[in-house]
Amino acid sequence: MAARTGAGSPETFGGTVHRWTRVLAVTVVTAGTVLVAPSTAGAAGTGLVRLAHLSPDTPAVDVYVDSVADPGDGTALLTVPGVGYGTITDYQDVPGGVYTVSMRAAGADPATPPVLSTTVQVGSDSARTVAGVGRFADLGLAVLEDDLALPPSGQARVRVVSAAAGAPTLHAAAGGTGIAGDLAFAEAGRYTAVSGNADRLQLAVDGEQTELPLDLAAGSVYSLFVLDRPEGGLTLRTVLDAAGSGVVPTGGVETGAGGTAAGELEPGLVGGAVGLTLLTGLVLTRRSRAGVPRGTPPHSEVRPVSGHRESRRRLLPLVRGLLAGTAVVAGTVAVVLPGGAGTAGAAPAAESPVPVVAERGSERTAAPIRVRVPAIGVDSELRRLGTDATGVLVPPDDHDRAGWFAGSAVPGDVGPAVVAGHVDSVDGPAVFSRLGELGPGNEVLVDRADGTTARFAVTGVDRYPKSDFPTESVYGPTPRAELRLVTCGGEFDRAARSYEDNVVVFARAR
Structure with a gap:
């Protein structure tokens, strides 16, 4: 997409506009998407795709998305029943490759030839929004690259998508930061980092100023869609592209004391x-004997001579x-030594730092209170975790209890919920001692205070050096509800009294 330049161009507002490339096709979508997932969905090498209907005067249609390399037996990978303008679907996992996007009149027989069709390239580990844009007389298919990377600390990332024919050009700012300038109908601005506390959007359409409420959360990524209202005027739809942790801890997690570490004492x-x-x-x-006269009883008081x-x-x-x-x-x-209870004269253990907790999560979702992992016999209440003054995640103070990092998503909400637990104590195995035994498909259950349960399926398990902890993979934004279970692993450094690695289990909501 070509960048626009010149006076009043988006560079003035800190973002470059992407002009959508159009082809002879239209994509219309609905929240009632039906997905027939391939066997590789959710595995490495997949991308994310969602569809949007952003053409104000285009009637409802049915859209079908299918793989060019593996078209199947007549059943489309993605079927989108007929809907109208203004709908944006959730992301769907598809393997990287080339896909056919075809359109038929709403309610038409799927076996009939499509009215329009085109192909779309989906890259591995990419996120794309495929949208029908423009007026009906000049329909086009736009492919937007969605940047779901972790925003800077304390900030959110937003972009503006102009899909209102009633706004020939617009300017926008959030929290004092310009996010779109001279943006024309059927154009999208670049993602821009703004304060996570920004609660007002300043919008100027053809020079006329207005201010709208804005609800953002630090660590998350949003698209702001400007749409025409059926009764006239404009409306702003804020779409959460992906949610991440509002507070991002630094480094790995110290969740082991070496009680199960192999090896003998040096x-x-x-x-x-x-x-x-x-x-x-x-x-x-x-x-002492040099100052004691011969014949002095062992317990007699002795006053040493001055020398x-x-x-x-x-x-x-x-x-x-x-x-x-x-x-x-x-x-x-x-x-x-395993089982050691301490030694008289040893230095007292340092007190655990007081957690500095950053609350986050939907007001409609109750806090998690328990985690259960049937495959490895885990059934633990959840402590509330935060970070210390240096930004490091403070682990649970009880080795037999796991903890939920309150700066991450509430389990079941969009975004990665992070739960940490010790692999061992000085006395032996702890709550997450068998975490590394989990594999794809194993179930993780998180009970919440309102009596509901969030269910997750493990998608992968990996081990990382604490010196190279995968911060973005653990805390970074995701477009769906996900879960991370973290403990220690690898070799135990006896001098540092710390395991060298962290084991991370990745899971996705069922």
């Missing part, structure tokens, strides 16, 4: 601890250092 570590302790004892014994007082004064810092070193090593031994 002999040098134990030997060093014992040797250091013995050396300290010998030094103290020699120094020995100075020797002890110089020795005390060294002794304190040795004892401190022994305590640290002993503490390490207690952590590394």
